[in-house]
Amino acid sequence: MTTTRRPRADARRNYERLLAEADAAFKEHGVDSSLESIARRAGVAIGTLYGHFPSRRALVGALLRERNEALFELGDRLLAAPSPDAPAAWVRAATAHAATYSGLASLLADGLDDEASELHDSCLRMAEIGERLIAQARESGSGNRVSRTPGVGTI
Numbered sequence: 001m002t003t004t005r006r007p008r009a010d011a012r013r014n015y016e017r018l019l020a021e022a023d024a025a026f027k028e029h030g031v032d033s034s035l036e037s038i039a040r041r042a043g044v045a046i047g048t049l050y051g052h053f054p055s056r057r058a059l060v061g062a063l064l065r066e067r068n069e070a071l072f073e074l075g076d077r078l079l080a081a082p083s084p085d086a087p088a089a090w091v092r093a094a095t096a097h098a099a100t101y102s103g104l105a106s107l108l109a110d111g112l113d114d115e116a117s118e119l120h121d122s123c124l125r126m127a128e129i130g131e132r133l134i135a136q137a138r139e140s141g142s143g144n145r146v147s148r149t150p151g152v153g154t155i
Contacts, residue, residue, distance in 0.1 A: 015052050022059050024041075025041065026102075030101055038059075057117050060104070067100065072125060072126075075126075076129075079133065079136070082137075086133050087137050
C-alpha cells in the first residue's frame with residue numbers, strides 16, 4: 001500500500017513563493033527569465049526551485065494549470081453548444097492565453113511537438129478543441145463564412 005505524504009508546511013510555502021515570483025518575473029521579462037533570479041526573489045536556493053520544478057516547462061506548466069483548465073472549460077462549452085462564432089471565440093481565447101507571458105506562445109508550440117514536455121498534454125488538448133470546433137463549423141456549413149478578408153482563407 002502506497003500512501004501519499006502531505007508536503008511539509010515550509011515546502012508548500014516555498015512552492016507557493018516560487019510560483020508567485022515566477023509569475024511576476026514572467027509577466028515582467030517573459031518565460032526566458034532567469035530561474036536563478038526567481039529562486040533568489042522567492043528566498044530559496046536554485047536547488048529548491050529544481051526540486052519542485054525540474055525544468056522551466058514544469059514551472060510554466062504549474063503556473064498555467066488553472067488557466068489551462070479555464071480555457072478547456074470554455075472549449076468544452078463551445079463544443080457543447082455549437083455556433084458559427086465558436087471557432088473565432090476559441091481562437092481569441094487561445095491567443096489571449098498564449099499571450100499571458102512574452103515567449104509563451106513559442107514554448108507552447110514547442111510543447112505540442114515534444115512528447116516529453118510537461119506542456120505536451122495541454123497543448124494537444126488545445127489543438128484538439130480547435131480542430132473539433134473547426135470540424136463542427138464545417139459540418140454545419142458555417143465554416144465558409146468565417147473569413148471574408150482578402151488573402152485570408154476560410155476554415
